[in-house]
Amino acid sequence: MSTEPEPVTEDTTDAVDAGPETPGDAAAPATEAAGGSVRPEGEREPADAGADSGTRPAEPAGQGPDAEGGSEAAAQVSEAEAELAAQRAERERIERRKAEKQGPIDAGGKLSGSAADLLAAVRAVESGEKPAAAVFGAPEPARRPAPEPVRPPRPAPAEPAAASAGSAGPAPETVQTVRRVLAEGGAPEALAPQTAALLGEGAEEALRADPWQLLRVGGVRPEQADGFARALLGAECGPDDERRGRAVTGWLLEQAALAGHTALELPRLVATLAQRGVPDPDAAVQSTLAEGEALAFQDALEETGLDREAAASGTAGPDRAEEQDEGGEERPVRVLIGLERYALAEESLADGLARLVNSTPKQDGAAADWEQAAASAQGSGAELIRAVAAHGLVLHTGGEASLAEPAALLHAAHALGLRAWAAAPGPLGRDRFGALLGDPSAEPPSPGPAAPAAVTVAGLLTGAEGPGRDAEGALDLDLLVVLDAPQLDVEAGALLAESLPDGARLVLAGDPAVLWSVGPGRVFADLLAARVCPQIASRRPDPGPLGELVSGIGIGELSQVEAPGKEVVIVPVRDPGEAVHRTVQLVADSVPRAIGVPAEETQVITPGHGGAVGTRALNAALKERLNPGPGRFGGFDPGDRVVHTPAPGRVLPGRVVGADADGLRLSCAGETVVVPRDRVEGSVRHGWALTAHQALGGRWPAVVVVLPGDAVPALSRPWIYTAFGRAARHLSVVHGVEQALPRAVAEVPAKPRTTRLPVLLAPQTRAAD
Numbered sequence: 001m002s003t004e005p006e007p008v009t010e011d012t013t014d015a016v017d018a019g020p021e022t023p024g025d026a027a028a029p030a031t032e033a034a035g036g037s038v039r040p041e042g043e044r045e046p047a048d049a050g051a052d053s054g055t056r057p058a059e060p061a062g063q064g065p066d067a068e069g070g071s072e073a074a075a076q077v078s079e080a081e082a083e084l085a086a087q088r089a090e091r092e093r094i095e096r097r098k099a100e101k102q103g104p105i106d107a108g109g110k111l112s113g114s115a116a117d118l119l120a121a122v123r124a125v126e127s128g129e130k131p132a133a134a135v136f137g138a139p140e141p142a143r144r145p146a147p148e149p150v151r152p153p154r155p156a157p158a159e160p161a162a163a164s165a166g167s168a169g170p171a172p173e174t175v176q177t178v179r180r181v182l183a184e185g186g187a188p189e190a191l192a193p194q195t196a197a198l199l200g201e202g203a204e205e206a207l208r209a210d211p212w213q214l215l216r217v218g219g220v221r222p223e224q225a226d227g228f229a230r231a232l233l234g235a236e237c238g239p240d241d242e243r244r245g246r247a248v249t250g251w252l253l254e255q256a257a258l259a260g261h262t263a264l265e266l267p268r269l270v271a272t273l274a275q276r277g278v279p280d281p282d283a284a285v286q287s288t289l290a291e292g293e294a295l296a297f298q299d300a301l302e303e304t305g306l307d308r309e310a311a312a313s314g315t316a317g318p319d320r321a322e323e324q325d326e327g328g329e330e331r332p333v334r335v336l337i338g339l340e341r342y343a344l345a346e347e348s349l350a351d352g353l354a355r356l357v358n359s360t361p362k363q364d365g366a367a368a369d370w371e372q373a374a375a376s377a378q379g380s381g382a383e384l385i386r387a388v389a390a391h392g393l394v395l396h397t398g399g400e401a402s403l404a405e406p407a408a409l410l411h412a413a414h415a416l417g418l419r420a421w422a423a424a425p426g427p428l429g430r431d432r433f434g435a436l437l438g439d440p441s442a443e444p445p446s447p448g449p450a451a452p453a454a455v456t457v458a459g460l461l462t463g464a465e466g467p468g469r470d471a472e473g474a475l476d477l478d479l480l481v482v483l484d485a486p487q488l489d490v491e492a493g494a495l496l497a498e499s500l501p502d503g504a505r506l507v508l509a510g511d512p513a514v515l516w517s518v519g520p521g522r523v524f525a526d527l528l529a530a531r532v533c534p535q536i537a538s539r540r541p542d543p544g545p546l547g548e549l550v551s552g553i554g555i556g557e558l559s560q561v562e563a564p565g566k567e568v569v570i571v572p573v574r575d576p577g578e579a580v581h582r583t584v585q586l587v588a589d590s591v592p593r594a595i596g597v598p599a600e601e602t603q604v605i606t607p608g609h610g611g612a613v614g615t616r617a618l619n620a621a622l623k624e625r626l627n628p629g630p631g632r633f634g635g636f637d638p639g640d641r642v643v644h645t646p647a648p649g650r651v652l653p654g655r656v657v658g659a660d661a662d663g664l665r666l667s668c669a670g671e672t673v674v675v676p677r678d679r680v681e682g683s684v685r686h687g688w689a690l691t692a693h694q695a696l697g698g699r700w701p702a703v704v705v706v707l708p709g710d711a712v713p714a715l716s717r718p719w720i721y722t723a724f725g726r727a728a729r730h731l732s733v734v735h736g737v738e739q740a741l742p743r744a745v746a747e748v749p750a751k752p753r754t755t756r757l758p759v760l761l762a763p764q765t766r767a768a769d
Contacts, residue, residue, distance in 0.1 A: 170196035170203075177204040182214075185228040191217055208232060212247035222248050222276055239277050245284025248276050250293055253339045257520040260753040262346050262490055263297065263338030285337060295343050297336045299759040336756065342520050343756075345494045349523065350760035352497025356392035357532050357765045362503030364478055365416035373412035380539045381405040385412055387534040388479070388505055395485075395527055396509040398538025399551065400699065400725070405538055406481045406509050407437050410452035418478040419449040419467060423460045423496075425487040426651055427669045429697030430454045433483050457482070458650065461495050474501035484697045485510035489519025489649070490757070513554040514722045516750065518649035518693060525750075526757040532765040550725045556717060558745040566594060566730065573736040576612035579708045580621050583613075586704050586732050587688070588625050595730045597702040599626055600641070604689035605723045606706040607714035613706055619686035626688065633659035634680045643687040643694060644668060644675060651694045653687055692722045703727035709736040715744035716751070 170193065179192040181204050195217050199206045206213055211229035214220055225247065230237045238244075252272055256264050266285070273281035288294045370389035374382040380398075384405050387394045396406060406422065413420040422437065424430040434454040450467075459465030460475065467476040480500065482488065485508040488496070500506060508524060516522050528535060541547060545567040552559040561568060571586065573579045587602050604622070609615045623629075629637030633656065636642065640656040644666055654668030663676040664684060675684055689706075705723045707715070715737065724731060735741065 171201070174201055174203055178207070180204070181207050181232075182228075185211060185214075185231040187214060187224075187228045191220070194218070210243045210247075211237075212241075212244050215247045215251045216254075222251060240279045242283070242287050245273070245278050245280070246288045246291060246293060248273060248278055249284050249288040249337075250339070252276070253294060253337065256754075257339060257342055260516060260520055260522065260751075262342045262520045262753075262755045262757075263336040264754060266296075266335040266337055269337050289337075292340070294337050295340050297338065297343070297756065298333050299336060299756060301332045301334055336754070338756075342490060346490045346521065346756050347760060349490050349494040349497055349521075350757055350764065352494065352500070353393060353527070353532075354761060354764035355502075356497065356500065356504075356506055359392050359502065361388075361390070361392050361505050362478060364413075364418045369416055373416065377405075377408050377412070380536055381408050384409055384507075384536045387536055388413070388507060391534050392503075392505055393533040394505070394507045395524070395533060395535045396507055396538065397512055397528070397535065398509075398540060399511055399542040399547070399554075400728075401540040401542045401547070402511075402538030403433060403436055403483070403509075404540065405536075406483065406507065407433070409507070410437065410479070410481060413479045414449060414452050417449065419476065420452040420479040420481070421460070421466055421477050422452060422454040422481045422483060423457045423466070424454060424483040424697060425457050425492070425649075426484075426697045427456055428651070428653065428695075429484045429487075430456050431669060432697070432699055454483075457488075457492055457496065458647075461499060469499075470501065472501070473499075475499050475504075477501075477504065479505045479507070481507040481509060483509055484514075485524040486512060486514050486522075487517050487649075487696055488521075488523045489517040490521035490523060490755075491519060492517075493521070493523045511725075513718060514725070515693060515696060515718045516753070520753075521755055521757065522753050523757065526755055527761075530758040530761050530765075532761055546724075546727055546729075546731060549731075550721060553717065553721045553724060553745050556746050558720075558742040569730070569732045571732055571734045573708070573734055575736075576708050576710075579613045579706055579734050579736055580617060582734050583618060583689075583704055583706050584621050584625050586734070587622060591702050591704070591730065591732065595702060597730060601700060602702040602704060603695065603698070603700040603726060604704045604706060605692055605695050605726060606689055606708075607711045607719070608691060609685075611708075611710065613708040613711070615685065615689040615691060618689035618706065622688035623686055633664055634677070634684075636664060636680075636684070636686075641687045642666060642684050643690065644673060644684050646683060651690075653698070692719050692726075695726050696722060699726055699728045701728050702730040702732070704732045704734060706734040707737045707741065708734075709738075712737050712740040712744075715740060716748040717745050718750045720745055 174196045175192050178196045178199075179189045182189050182192055182195070185207075191214075195207070195214065196203045198216050199213060211232045212225050214228050215222060215225040226237075226244070229241075229244070249269070252269060253264065269285060270281040273284055278284050285294075289296055367389070370385065374385040374389070377385055380402075381404070384394070384396055385408075388409060396402070398405070410420045410422060422433055424433060431454075437452060437454055453466075455465035463469065470476045477500075480496075482496065487510075488508075497506070508527065510524055512525060512528060516525065527533070542551060545561040545563040545565075548561045549559065549568060552561075563569075571582050573582055583604060587599050587604060591597050591602050592599060604618055606613060606615055606618060611617070623640065627637060627639045627641075629640075631637055636656045636659075638656050638658050642654055642656055644652040644654060646652065652666075652668040652673065654666040654673065657665040657667050657672065659665060663674050664680045666673045666675065666684070703723070703726045720741070724733075
């Protein structure tokens, strides 16, 4: 059995193009269903943290039903639930803002063919005209006026009551009726709770009216939904059914989001629909737009030599249509189709970032004081302080050693009287930076702002950590430094940007060479490319042989480094069995004995969860050696090292403390977390071995990276850079890929993602000097 690469999602051809950075679990166990085997798996790899099982209902992307409580969990709203409520409030806000606009697109005058039809469909649908037959013959409305230069409403903080109500599951009666219709159609009854939650009280009627609605459930594939539809509809079921076309279109867009795209180019979407057996792909896309299940966008492109050559030869495709600008000149454009959820989040993110770029920061402290603070720093650290003094948005890039510069900035800002905070996407990054920043409680009491501290992004947004919010609903701070910024997706980025008060300063800091976010978008990379704000590149190199090795990988070179202290060790293996054996030997014996790092401080990283050398197999072998036991608590025993994922993309490392009637008790980052019994399987994994995405944000004294021979498809420069870069003192590489390792470093960059952030920012900002 081949090692299952961590990023691989289901094959949806080039339209989705799931690459080495895309989280997914392709080897989750399948459950037989009509038309194929339905796999009720988690939609995103880090969210699917449950143990291997025959039936595992999926969690919808972007939702985290798992409650993480401490000793007061029974009476408190969990952080995950509050985060969901905050996200719902933000989506409602951007939907209201969208509804106030007269039209979604500034359309050009020279579009033709399906591109023009789709754009006309969007205009008509958003103006309230239906059905589709009337939509596509509707006259073109007026262009959308330029937005008023005012700050959009801030998202309100999540209310506990709303969070509790929103997290309530479907009624038992609804689940039971859905279970009956699923059984009638030959689908696994285990899908009933999630299907009922997705479709609501009328789920049974919705499935009977449109059986392809089942495709909205995570893990269900088109051929499986087809089998379900045939069982329910009989002779009425056909490949040309309009309902099927809409469902497959939505499914492809969801798969694209799992691969990191916020939208797909129209020709790629149409081509993939044809490959999925949709007879009229253009009509399927138009129907999806007419029903409001997706949005179409027309983005202008910078004209390049290739664009001009294609236009002159007449080979430009529909996504390279031409728009006539006010001066009468034609410019190339592309037509994109995207799910409303991510499209609106990306638009909201662009608006929030543009507000920061165009606004003057609050004048806290005299210019001479800022200059004095910069003079006390060194090199690029001084440049960072000067940039933050004068700008609302600043980007900071660098490796592990560069974190000293944001730390110095926060202390300098605090000395100037600013309310300064740091936030990281997860607890691993928070704790890592917090140790560098110092204990806030150790600061002497003062009448000014609290000493700077590190929190998680989720905790900051929900109010569980950090300064809370002011009377207007904005975060009560003057300066926010976001660490590990490449992990931010468009939804988290939008929530952060819109939550900042007027006059605040935002610093996004991170290493651009690591893996991108689990969710859709590439926020940090897009901002670096857009060049709309100052960018400070740290000149602090990571020290030692490990720093030299990882820095070389970042520029595409896998160099042999001198390691007199056994900082880097290569362990060749020939087959999967030997890879597992040598990994256990390294963690349990060799590294503690030769390097002095105990097993509990050593982290194993491998490309995927499934396969003979995935996290499941490695964790089973490591548990047997390090903490053997019967697994009496759902496969876990006290002392087991675990990772808990209460929501997609959020990883909480910890250990099992015990279990009782309330569920499995974990100790995560010094806090007690109780995972209900029915959610253990779907949100807790053993954690001696992780994927690179799960390890993002963390650093361990020793790391063992396992590369079996069949892991080659998972390897890329960002994956190797991320995995190797998690080691602070020692790195062992269990090496079975031979020349594929240097080839991946030199030739396999990050997989491209289709996003709109640079295009959305361009008309609202000007390029930074």
